[in-house]
Amino acid sequence: MKEYILKPNYSLKTNSRIDFNELNAAQFEAVTTTEGPVLVIAGAGSGKTKTLVYRLAYLVQQGVSPESILLLTFTKKSSQEMLRRAASILDHRCEHVSGGTFHSFANVVLRHFSDAIGYSRSFTILDRSDADELIGLIRSQLSHVKTDKRFPKKSTIGAIISMAVNTTRTIPEVVSTEYPQFIDYTEDIDRIRVGYQTQKKTGNVMDYDDLLVKLVELLASNSEIRSELQRTYSYIMVDEYQDTNRVQSQIIEMLVNNQRNIMAVGDDAQSIYSFRGAHFKNIIDFPRHYDGCRVIALEQNYRSSQPILNLTNAVIRSAAQHYEKTLFTDRPDGQLPVVVETPDENTQSRFVAQHILSLRENGIALRDIVVLVRSGWHSNDLEVELQSRNIPFQKFGGFKFIETAHVKDVLAYLRLIQNSSDVVSWTRVLQLIDGVGPKAAAEFWDALSEIRRTGELPRRFIQKKYGPDLQTLTRLIFGSMSDSPGVTLDRVIEYYTPLFRVSYDDHSKRVSDLDSLRSIAGRFSTLDLFLSEISLEPPDQHAEAVADDFDDEKMTISTIHSAKGLEWKVVFVISAVDGFIPSFQSFGDMAQLEEERRLLYVALTRAKDQLYIVKPNLDGASGAFNRFPGITFSKVSRFLEDLISNGTYTEKWILRDERPKRFGLKPRSTPALPEFGDDAPPSDPSRKKYFF
DNA sequence: TTGCGAAGTGTTTTT
DNA sequence: CACTTCGCAA
Numbered sequence: 001m002k003e004y005i006l007k008p009n010y011s012l013k014t015n016s017r018i019d020f021n022e023l024n025a026a027q028f029e030a031v032t033t034t035e036g037p038v039l040v041i042a043g044a045g046s047g048k049t050k051t052l053v054y055r056l057a058y059l060v061q062q063g064v065s066p067e068s069i070l071l072l073t074f075t076k077k078s079s080q081e082m083l084r085r086a087a088s089i090l091d092h093r094c095e096h097v098s099g100g101t102f103h104s105f106a107n108v109v110l111r112h113f114s115d116a117i118g119y120s121r122s123f124t125i126l127d128r129s130d131a132d133e134l135i136g137l138i139r140s141q142l143s144h145v146k147t148d149k150r151f152p153k154k155s156t157i158g159a160i161i162s163m164a165v166n167t168t169r170t171i172p173e174v175v176s177t178e179y180p181q182f183i184d185y186t187e188d189i190d191r192i193r194v195g196y197q198t199q200k201k202t203g204n205v206m207d208y209d210d211l212l213v214k215l216v217e218l219l220a221s222n223s224e225i226r227s228e229l230q231r232t233y234s235y236i237m238v239d240e241y242q243d244t245n246r247v248q249s250q251i252i253e254m255l256v257n258n259q260r261n262i263m264a265v266g267d268d269a270q271s272i273y274s275f276r277g278a279h280f281k282n283i284i285d286f287p288r289h290y291d292g293c294r295v296i297a298l299e300q301n302y303r304s305s306q307p308i309l310n311l312t313n314a315v316i317r318s319a320a321q322h323y324e325k326t327l328f329t330d331r332p333d334g335q336l337p338v339v340v341e342t343p344d345e346n347t348q349s350r351f352v353a354q355h356i357l358s359l360r361e362n363g364i365a366l367r368d369i370v371v372l373v374r375s376g377w378h379s380n381d382l383e384v385e386l387q388s389r390n391i392p393f394q395k396f397g398g399f400k401f402i403e404t405a406h407v408k409d410v411l412a413y414l415r416l417i418q419n420s421s422d423v424v425s426w427t428r429v430l431q432l433i434d435g436v437g438p439k440a441a442a443e444f445w446d447a448l449s450e451i452r453r454t455g456e457l458p459r460r461f462i463q464k465k466y467g468p469d470l471q472t473l474t475r476l477i478f479g480s481m482s483d484s485p486g487v488t489l490d491r492v493i494e495y496y497t498p499l500f501r502v503s504y505d506d507h508s509k510r511v512s513d514l515d516s517l518r519s520i521a522g523r524f525s526t527l528d529l530f531l532s533e534i535s536l537e538p539p540d541q542h543a544e545a546v547a548d549d550f551d552d553e554k555m556t557i558s559t560i561h562s563a564k565g566l567e568w569k570v571v572f573v574i575s576a577v578d579g580f581i582p583s584f585q586s587f588g589d590m591a592q593l594e595e596e597r598r599l600l601y602v603a604l605t606r607a608k609d610q611l612y613i614v615k616p617n618l619d620g621a622s623g624a625f626n627r628f629p630g631i632t633f634s635k636v637s638r639f640l641e642d643l644i645s646n647g648t649y650t651e652k653w654i655l656r657d658e659r660p661k662r663f664g665l666k667p668r669s670t671p672a673l674p675e676f677g678d679d680a681p682p683s684d685p686s687r688k689k690y691f692f
Numbered sequence: 693t694t695g696c697g698a699a700g701t702g703t704t705t706t707t
Numbered sequence: 708c709a710c711t712t713c714g715c716a717a
Contacts, residue, residue, distance in 0.1 A: 074706095276705085276706065599704095
């Protein structure tokens with residue numbers, strides 16, 4: 001197994017010395033404390049990555065073999081970056097450290113030991129929307145739920161099931177605490193969950209959660225494999241520990257061996273993945289789980305000026321439960337953060353665009369500027385303004401390349417070639433044939449074992465008007481097994497192109513998407529590797545584009561989630577508090593509101609020199625709130641307002657035009673108002689109401 | 693049964 | 708506003 005998980009063959013070159021003068025005292029302690037459990041609480045901008053990098057290099061310099069170090073990170077990009085930097089301060093041995101994301105690590109291990117968990121090695125991976133499709137199929141089989149309007153839709157069922165898995169709770173527990181509106185359907189949802197598990201097993205497919213859960217099961221039930229892995233990895237480091245969930249911390253617990261050389265690094269104040277089951281209690285509880293754990297706090301900030309830190313410290317200070325730490329810097333001076341209030345969204349966009357132009361005139365490069373948004377589409381209006389001023393930008397977050405319909409179509413064919421039991425992919429590709437709907441697809445699926453056995457399409461299918469098309473499809477799927485990924489993809493695209501011309505009309509962009517998929521596939525030796533890579537580490541188009549043409553004269557638009565760990569000289573946070581942060585759903589949900597606060601904190605702490613918080617003053621007129629006239633955002637925004645008024649650190653610009661009536665949104669018939677007064681009983685007693 | 697247009701619904705973030 | 712589900716005609 002070593003050949004599979006690890007990467008041997010490096011050239012020995014051991015003369016380099018590491019310069020520890022680069023580190024402060026806390027960082028040095030974290031780097032050189034190599035034995036036993038260590039928790040590093042690393043505030044934003046405190047040199048967390050640097051510390052991990054130096055620790056890697058230090059371990060290798062001490063003679064630890066790189067393959068026995070396991071580095072688990074949140075994204076592939078950050079792990080590669082760390083290995084590269086470690087190599088640059090020591091030598092190339094550092095590039096052979098094992099690791100990646102939890103999911104990719106699990107994928108590799110599970111494929112290797114697939115027999116032990118009753119899966120075939122060629123299992124395919126469902127992304128969230130594939131998983132929802134499968135859940136939809138199962139829901140329609142359980143016919144009794146079909147007609148009920150209030151039954152949760154498939155993506156909600158998927159979210160409930162995933163939440164239960166990731167927090168190691170049961171469906172009834174999750175439904176009663178997180179989705180009380182569906183409490184009547186608890187049993188139905190649980191039945192769907194059971195069906196979903198069975199279907200995944202028979203289809204030889206796993207969703208993202210399974211990758212983690214099956215790894216836990218493997219380690220828990222098979223002590224030989226567990227000790228083999230424990231022996232392999234004698235030093236384990238986990239980055240972004242505050243974003244791990246219960247399942248991930250269980251994986252760590254079972255990988256750690258008797259020497260307990262485990263280091264967790266993270267910042268509870270930046271925990272923003274609770275929707276994925278992460279809980280910052282994980283990092284709070286870490287020292288209790290590992291006796292004798294050393295806790296090291298990194299508090300010196302090397303990123304932002306003091307005026308920016310004053311604001312960010314104030315934002316996080318009122319958070320309910322956290323490790324006490326106050327970030328400080330030796331850069332006392334700097335521009336005060338600026339709050340800009342605009343009458344509407346388009347004024348916000350015009351302000352940002354114009355200000356970016358003037359920053360550029362003052363010598364700030366576009367690559368040093370970022371606009372951060374809560375959600376991908378919040379920047380739609382801004383993008384138009386940027387385009388009209390010829391300001392080039394790259395956008396991160398939101399919809400992914402591999403989530404577009406045509407790419408998913410093509411990948412479905414490939415997945416079937418690898419694993420013809422994948423019912424979701426069959427359903428998808430069959431329905432692309434004219435005249436085939438859910439019913440015909442289901443019939444075909446039922447006949448699949450017969451088709452496999454005889455190697456032919458049964459006569460009753462050939463007779464149908466879509467018979468010839470079905471025949472071509474089955475030949476494609478069952479006739480391409482042994483080709484290389486590139487060749488296979490060529491055949492698939494050849495088959496798919498006519499279908500796809502029919503389905504979608506903006507073809508040229510889509511064609512080029514398929515071309516780039518083709519070029520990626522060419523880099524892999526097996527279909528298995530290509531598909532794993534593309535589902536678990538999708539290509540970062542923008543990063544590749546930038547690297548290719550050396551055009552880094554682009555500014556960045558990014559969701560806050562995708563901006564984690566990065567920094568820019570100038571940061572605009574748009575549609576902030578009065579607009580969409582916190583998102584309106586967080587009314588009445590204390591925990592969610594706390595997470596929104598941490599999200600704001602993450603956004604603000606990206607800034608090195610200049611920080612702009614720009615918000616349209618919507619006053620209850622936003623699209624989402626239009627239904628609830630009379631509700632304003634002012635309760636939510638007060639916490640930021642207080643920060644502005646009680647300190648001297650922010651100056652406020654207010655752009656005033658004539659306030660538009662109601663943004664041209666037509667008033668809707670008025671439903672009953674949600675109650676927000678103290679005297680009103682909470683509509684749902686199990687949720688705590690929370691007011692500023 | 694499929695496929696299309698109408699109506700309705702509930703809004704994030706990502707591996 | 709985008710996506711899903713509904714209802715109906717072929």
